[in-house]
Amino acid sequence: MPAGLRVMGIDPGLTRCGLSVVDAGQGRQVIPVAVGVVRTPVGAALTQRLLELSQAVNDWMDEYQPEVVALERIFERGNVSTVMHTAHGVGVLMLAAAQRGIEVHMYTPSEVKKAVTGNGRADKKQMTAMITRILGLSEAPKPADAADALALGVCHCWRASTLGYEQRLRSNTLK
Amino acid sequence: MPAGLRVMGIDPGLTRCGLSVVDAGQGRQVIPVAVGVVRTPVGAALTQRLLELSQAVNDWMDEYQPEVVALERIFERGNVSTVMHTAHGVGVLMLAAAQRGIEVHMYTPSEVKKAVTGNGRADKKQMTAMITRILGLSEAPKPADAADALALGVCHCWRASTLGYEQRLRSNTLK
Incomplete structure (x- = not known):
């Protein structure tokens, strides 16, 4: 398991x-760290x-030194102008990771839901309840965007854990 | 006129x-400069x-020190994955300008065509011929992306020229 x-x-x-x-x-x-x-x-x-988004994410990366970024994959649904703005933002976020050599993994909302609750169609309430429990938080994270960001982190930890397990299984190094 | x-x-x-x-x-x-x-x-x-796109556009900005960027506005047509990739690229390009305090103006393809040829539906051949003539080039710029980038530059010069004229007309400072 990739502890740490x-x-x-x-x-x-x-x-x-x-x-x-x-x-x-x-x-x-x-x-949970932040x-x-x-x-x-x-x-x-x-x-x-x-520019402001880029500065904020770079400040976070400076402070917390993540090894991996788990990013929600966006789709061309809903308001077109909002999707395009978000897509421009994704470019800036990915660039910040690339400039530091940080790997980026993308997950769809349903992949995150399935990893966290076992149900790819879980609603916001179920997701928030599970995230609060998994991370041992004293209260539910707010707003929804904060809870979603935590869910992405949890999703990647668990997927990375499984990937590591499978890799070691294949290479016969599993203890 | 904003000569220079x-x-x-x-x-x-x-x-x-x-x-x-x-x-x-x-x-x-x-x-034409480059x-x-x-x-x-x-x-x-x-x-x-x-990362490579960001480095390239930053190198160009270092070398040529533009005062304004004229960027083609993208739309959600055609292959969805290509559009999203381009939108991520636009974020990185706009960030490079923002980090230097360079203004960004966006133009739709038909605005550029109309500015350069007088016809918002001009085809690639007409556009290339006009750009070659306007800029006094000895041969047509290739590939199409290069010609389009020149057309955006011409479009902004002429629009900026008109904007300046109108502003001075309003403020009665037109000589």
Whole structure:
């Protein structure tokens, strides 16, 4: 198991971008380190918003030194202009990781839901309840973007754990 | 007229990104300074491609010190995955401008066609012929992405020229 692996979970967006940092513990244990939401002003120029998002994620990376980023994969549904803005934001977020040599893994919302609750169609309430329990938090994380960022971190820890297990199984080094 | 204004035209893309630099001259004169196409490997990781695009556009900005960027506005048409990749690239390109305090103006393909040929539905052949003539080039720019980047630069010079004229007309300072 990749105990100690530090993962940054990112729920991308320009109006609200959820950021989390979690550490993989023993077995399926995941330890919460930080969670927050970066907001950029809706009325500001797109260039200014991208600059602010870039600065915020770089500050987080400086402070927490994640080894991996787990990023939500976005789709072209809903409001087209919002999706395009989010896609521009994803470019800036991925660039920040690339400039530090941090690996980026992308997960669809249903992959995250399935990993965390066992159900790819879990609703927000179920997700928040599971995340609160898994991370041993004293209260539910808010807003939704913060909870989603934590869920991405948990999802990657568990998937990475399984991947590691399978790799060692294949190479016969499993103890 | 904003004679001397240096504009970088960008036709965004990850597989091919057209870059140009032009200077606004007297009247409707536009002077070509540089043109090129940045390519990133189709098979490489998205993070790597974004990093390479960012490095290339930053190198161009270091070398040519543009005052304004004219960027093609992208739409959610065609292959969805290509559009998303281009949108991620646009985020990285806009960030490079924002980090230097360079203004970004976006133009739709039909705005560029109308500015350059007078016809918002001009085809590639007409566009290339007009750009070659306007810039006094000895041969047509290739590939299409390079010609498009030059057209964006010309479009912005002429639009900026008109904007300046209108502003001075309103403020009664027109000589």
